[in-house]
Amino acid sequence: MSSAETPLRIVSANEVWKENEDSGKIAFSHTAIVAFRGETAYHGTTTGRNTALDKEALLKTLKPIPREHIYPQFSSHFTRAPEIHIKTPSLSLYEPDQAQQIADLLLHEAEIYEILRRHPHPNLGQSLGCVVSDDGRITGLALVKYNGLGLFERAYDPESFGEEQRNHCIERLKVAVQHLHDLGLAHNDLSPENVMFTDDGEPVLLDFDSCHPIGTKLIKGGQVGEFENGIPVAKYESSSADCDNAGIEYISAWLKRKYEERKSKNDPRKRDYEPVEESLGETCAKSSNECTEISEE
Template sequence: MRVDPCIGANIRSKKDLTSLCEVENIETGAFIRSTFTYIDDHDKAWFGQTKDIRKYDLTVQDLNRLLQRVPDERIYPLKTTTLSGEAKLLPQLLLQEAEVLQFLEQNPHPNIIRFHGCTVNRGRFTGIALDKHSVILQYRHEDVPHPLNIDACMRVIRAAVKHLHSFRLAHNDLNPTNIAIDGDDNPILLDFGSCRRFGERLLSGGTFSWIDEDYSTSAQCHDELAMVKIEAWLLSEAQEKH
């Protein structure tokens, strides 16, 4: 597939990356490779990986050397593709998430992220426009000085998930990185890329270390188990802080 000529990703800091993670052997925990992604100001996507350098040891020079442009057609559906239309795997994931968010915007809940439509660049859907929140539950204890009311937080999460389930939709990837915290400490559910109706086949589901097994179909029990884990994690974080 042809990629537009370009001078390179040209990032200035690791903070510019969209993601930076390590792949490990699920049985032994042994390091396999570091992977990283970057979306530039023109919605051009970049991907890099290395088997030789751990993620914390990667320099900006390493990242710029290893990042390679991902062709638009690999990840972005054409603007002429309808939300319910056919698309290849990665573009299809974007379209399916937009379709779910569009449905939820028509059936809103105050603790589910607001959807404002899709962004378009170079004749393709390149992203999803959502409300922006600066604090994520995963880092809430680091970013906000006062303690979180865990009971209140979980009560709101359960209410938002109950709203999803009332439409026979399961999130299938609930974890602290997929929950934002607004200025009043209210949780907001994010990342609906794995959200499907009960029983539907999943192209992706769950986040490693937050699931007990790989998910192949959408199910209410995935969210119920996730909420138990999230509450246990919050209690553990609170105890460590004190």
């Protein structure tokens, strides 16, 4: 629908009263109307009271308000508010025989974000709070929005995301995950798709619906790799630091492999690469947490 087809939406009709210069008495002057069409504001006036307005005639009097008359220019000495992403429940998960599953997942993630609000870390995603409906229910989470490409997309560009950046990313993820472990939590869903970047190029770990206190039996999450063919290398049954550490190890090896593959893509001497799965076998075997290795058929 074009802006011309978008209907005008009246948002306020306020009566304006002024003092009569001759009598000194306060008397009705006019009704001021404010309306919106999309993001464009409109203003108009009428001599009628707001209890008896002719809506059709009123709409014809409305004129757009220039943006510069409403919104001042941003100056660099002000603080820019973070962009917001509203995370809403995934209704595709709904099953009548598990009716509370969606609500429980959203409530759980809200609780994790509250812990992180009290114990923030620059490499962990931030919540600005819950979006609450008129009936007092949580309908979403207001999260800081990160623009640009995530880790999964950046991994395929060795020119703009080189070895130094990849190593820095892994080191910062290790520190972020250790912060969770120090709080008694584990993320349990480490994946390049859950890592975005700030404007300064710092990695930020997101998606905490699988984050639980260490030792909690997992219903969701717990898988380590594979990010491209959907086959996990290992699956952890309980929330654990072992799961996170194995996930970071996998991401690190995967990033190195993608870098080498892309750098040598057009090189006829391109060598075969050791599967990342082999590098994880020892980690999984040493894990004190219950862990199942999964092999590809």
